[in-house]
Amino acid sequence: MKTMLLSSVALCAALAAPFAAADEAGMAAAGLQLFKHHCTACHSLDTSENAFGPSLVGVVGRPAASVPRFAYSQAMQASGLTWNEDNLRKWITDNEALVPGTRMRHVAITDKAEQDYLISFLRTLK
Template sequence: MKKLLSASLTLTVALLAAPLVYAQDQGMQEAAGRQLFLHHCTACHSLDSSKNAFGPSLIGVMGRPAGSVPRFAYSKAMEASGLTWTADNLRKWISNNEGLVPGTRMRHVSITDPAEQDYLISFLATLK
């Protein structure tokens, strides 16, 4: 009986602590994603919703239709892509943008490591 109570208590504590561990992990993912963004993306993309740079602003990118940022001249290929920026489409874009949208004007920057993709997508999802 004592072992059963001990196991039950251990499970209860673990379940109560899980959201805290996940939140801490999520924050770490976003921080790693910010670093990847700074290293790979800031040369062309702005974090200011009122400014486009060489590429469009990425504020609000998650869930946005591709080719829809005002005052940015997209390629015909991007305008005709019909994409919405979901986590899955961002992953495809990050790993092989030219494969996802042949004819895009964005220079190919490939991030093929799945963990780095997760981190970057996690960060992009925070940009509202």
């Protein structure tokens, strides 16, 4: 009985994997659209070029104020942040509250689903 239960759990996990990957791809695609609407005016997806803001390639897991050749504000340099999901969500919601004195204009994407989509897209930028 125990072996049968474990086999059933393994089968369910194996069947769910393609759906999870498809769901993540769909979320990233929705995030790309949000990125195009909210972010591309200031952020590049090219690692060799910064725009008004730094390139966001590799942002997830990266220490704040660490992209070469970009002049960060004193506030961002002193923030000590690492761009994990929690900090990205706070930044997307109200960057001025997270890092008072930042030069980035306030974005305010407060819808949790839109935040999820955008963060999912940012995770794809490696």
